[in-house]
Amino acid sequence: MATLNFNLVNQSGSSTAYAYITGQAIDNSNALFLLRADGKTAYYPTSPSATLTALAQDCAIPLGAVGSTTTVTIPYLAGARLWFVRDGKLTFYLNPGPALVEPSSSNPSDANYNLFWDFCEFTWNSSQLYVNITYVDFVSLPIALALTNTSGTTKTVQGLPADGLATICTALKAQNTTDGAGWDKLIVTNNGTNLRAVSPNTGIVLNSGLFSTYYAAYVNQVWSKYASTTLTVNTQASAGDVTATVSNGTLNFSTGSITYAQPSTADIFSNSSGAFAVSGNSTKDAITARLAAAFNRSTLLIDTNQPNGETVANYYQNPVTNHYSRICHATTLGNRGYAFPYDDVAPANGTDQSGSVYDSSPKLLTVTLGGGATTTAAESVERVAAGTDAPAPLTGNPKQSRLRKTLRKLFQKK
The missing domain is CATH 2.60.110.10 (Thaumatin)
Known part of the structure; x- marks a missing residue:
């Protein structure tokens, strides 16, 4: 063995x-x-x-x-x-x-x-x-x-x-001071000591109503943009590049009758529910991975080619983004x-x-x-x-x- x-x-x-x-x-x-x-x-x-x-x-x-x-x-x-x-x-x-x-x-x-x-x-x-x-x-x-x-x-x-946990907790509090969205609620303490900082997906479980509509306005902006602009997603698989536009409130792809309703904030943070649930269709699941990543990094309004049009410098630049992910990457030695x-x-x-x-x-x-x-x-x-x-x-x-x-x-x- x-x-x-x-x-x-x-x-x-x-x-x-x-x-x-x-x-x-x-x-x-x-x-x-x-x-x-x-x-x-x-x-x-x-x-x-x-x-x-x-x-x-x-x-x-x-x-x-x-x-x-x-x-x-x-x-x-x-x-x-x-x-x-x-x-x-x-x-x-x-x-x-x-x-x-x-x-x-x-x-x-x-x-x-x-x-x-x-x-x-x-x-x-x-x-x-x-x-x-x-x-x-x-x-x-x-x-x-x-x-x-x-x-x-x-x-x-x-x-x-x-000192990474302390740095992350301090940054989450600072972000909450900026936007009041509830980032400080991701910090779990015991007797005044930081135990961990949980992801938004876990935080939603621990705090009912947290981030319930956080991404709603951003999603509306994305849907509005691609009603008149073509989105290209490289599946990085056999399907290659696929394109999509929004019509009748649905993001419609040019291949395989693949469509997406607007994702909720919970869908975006989990990558696995609602609009982003695993389908079993390999092409759709490849698209889902790249859409979910783009929403968490908030790059869809600035890059119409996902993910190949992106650079790391463009990640997390929108005020509405996954600030937990942004802070974790900024805190790690090497950003990974x-x-x-x-x-x-x-x-x-x-x-x-x-x-x-x-x-x-x-x-x-x-x-x-x-x-x-x-x-x-x-x-x-x-x-x-x-x-x-x-x-x-x-x-x-x-x-x-x-x-x-x-x-x-x-x-x-x-």
Whole structure:
């Protein structure tokens, strides 16, 4: 059976930090997999007779003292997550199936809700190792990635600086002062301490009515523009370029009778409901990914060619935009990290926003918990306001959206 080593580096500032690894074991009929506390032994839970049954094995991998490196070994895994928690341990449960009940950032009654925890995502199979940091649900602990292949080449995602959460929370409060839209409600605290900043999609779950009509005026402007102008979307797939105009209140594409009603704010932030629900039609789903990305980045009024007419400098320039995503990208070292589900959409040969590394011949993945740099308050404000860090050029496979959406489905709680 193929195996691969991960080095887990504890720079969290806490000597009581733990890791957990979950996924589906490809070489064991995609069985539910957890790694036991020794970092080497597989645990395949059996189906329990009742919901919310405790795990039968200890799966909390201790990361040791600050500065320590812990090596773990994994088999081929699909839809996998590498979880981290600081100053405590996470609680996982099993439901009949077996199905894993994961920690939740959108359920205040969850046993893990008031802990500092976070995760990155990966799949390793015979084709490649694919890993990404993610802010799709929330951001809390800084996580950085370094993937070295068998030729000795290393690809990195620097992630957040050590003070990244504080910077993001400060910027969300500042944005709310500017527009009063409720961005400060995305900040989750415990006893006055910032625990995490949740995405707008998660924030809508936690705060009834939040952002309910936030994008409405912008969507109306987009619909008005394309009633007299042609929109071109490059599917970056076999369908190539497709064009659309608005008539009778509907965005109508020139291929396959593909149409879109006006998306709601919830559709735009989730990328997966209403007008942007997954259809099963590969061409439409490719269009949806690029429309959803354009709405989150608010580029449809300035670029009629999506996404190939875009540049990173045009992202988030409209006052109505996904400011959570804007702030996350401005805060990360290198501007990379998934802040909404289709954040991997990019122009052909463009700049990667997704915070992913992947290689067909991996040798070692190093994951650092804690961040590698600290900025002063003035530097943080300046960087978030200006977004001065230049994103790294895209290398490798530029079409990860469909994989990303598949992974998101696998990660949903049963």
